[in-house]
Amino acid sequence: MNLIVERISHGYGPLEVLDDISLTVEEGEILAVIGPSGCGKSTLLGILGGLLKASKGRVLTEGAAPSGSLNPITYIFQDFALLPWRSVAGNVGFALEHHALDARERKRRIDEVLAMIGLAEFASALPRQLSGGMRQRVGIARALAVKPAILLLDEPLSALDAQTREILIEEFLALWLAHRTTAVYVTHNLDEALRVADRVCVLSRRPGRIREIVAIDVAREERSVARLAPLRERLWRLIQDEARVADREYV
């Protein structure tokens, strides 16, 4: 499924957040969106998922969702957004129980994604008993259970420590290579974007405009620090001035 963004602008009252964003997310790619804090990355993702109504412009989908997809456009959240009173399996089930799915099929899907992501033995654990990394694995499992056509990831690793982030990035990429689900990956972390993305969309500081969309033309298995260095340099040049100014603004 392609996702087409046509001339999206958005503001909260007098505050302009996004200015004239147009882009297409191609089927089967990961598009990373980076930019200084407050540049409207999360707002853009809210608009892409139908959770926010843009002031101007429109978003279109093109093509059919895969068979068995219950929720074509699906989020993974920065703060995991787990229901604290539900078990791991209950949280995954929450995404499924409002769709026409008999109990056996629901159970099968829950077991399948929990096994896929290494959570099977934690099925009855409560979120508060889990580390941040495990909680986000639940968030990922929940998203995969509905077989999304497009994944929207809102700073999925920002709440985790650096080591956990490293581990989850590898797991996420392995999972992604098996499914190749179209994805928009919002992050403020350059290295994360360079690791996961096919293309990186660089936004300016508020109001966010597209500065450039940079293709990461290095195969994922060859993305060593050394190979990515020139691209990293280029991306950093694009955002550093913006980030410096944004850093000194009142929020």
Added chain:
Amino acid sequence: MSEPLRFRGGGFVVGPKPMSSCLAGLAIIAIWQGVVSLGLVSPVFLPSPAGIARALGDMALSGQLWRHLGASLQRIGLGFALGSAAGLALGLALGLLSHARAAGLPIVSALFPIPKIALLPLFILWFGIGEPSKVATIALGVFFPMAIATYSGVDQVPRTLIRMAQSFDVPTHAIVAKVILPGALPGILAGVRISASIALILVVAAEMIGAEFGIGAFILTAGNLMRTEDLLAGVCLLSILGLAVGFLVSLAERRLLAWR
């Protein structure tokens, strides 16, 4: 020259000391009993703990205790059920609907601080001196704190959980039932705790204004007859009742909020 490092941490940690708790309670009762037994105060003004215990025992044996306790519990139960159900409904509306909040919150805030017992004479005019006026007073007393507790509980449900549910196309009624209500439960139970103690205050006050049976009526009658042992036995009963209600709410919190 070497010197051991001076330790300067520690302190400021308050831990449980069950022995001290027991000893303090026993000491107060012992001193009280001693003062009365030594004849330092007249037992008419301050009956001894033993005398109060005896009065409680007599009440239980004669069946008086159950009659008065039953009357009070019935009023509390009915008033609390009516008031908290209505308060819960209003609190949900205040928490979820912009118009309800804009219209309702100023009114609720204005009426909340009125001591509801002040309205009992009006309720007696409306409903007569019997049960309905007492139940109405308790219901109204419970209604406002429940509404406010529910409203703030709903307000404290993280927005991101609601967004998450919406992102999975969960229908609105299911978001209310499965995200907002459980998320607001800590606030709601805090409201139950406050309202229960308000109900206890109001039932005693209402029974003192006009009732044949009930703990409040019993205490008032005992006072009029200078039967201070009975009077304080009634007060003890209220204390036990308050503790029991608090225990039940704590039990509910442990069971229902185990996820915290």
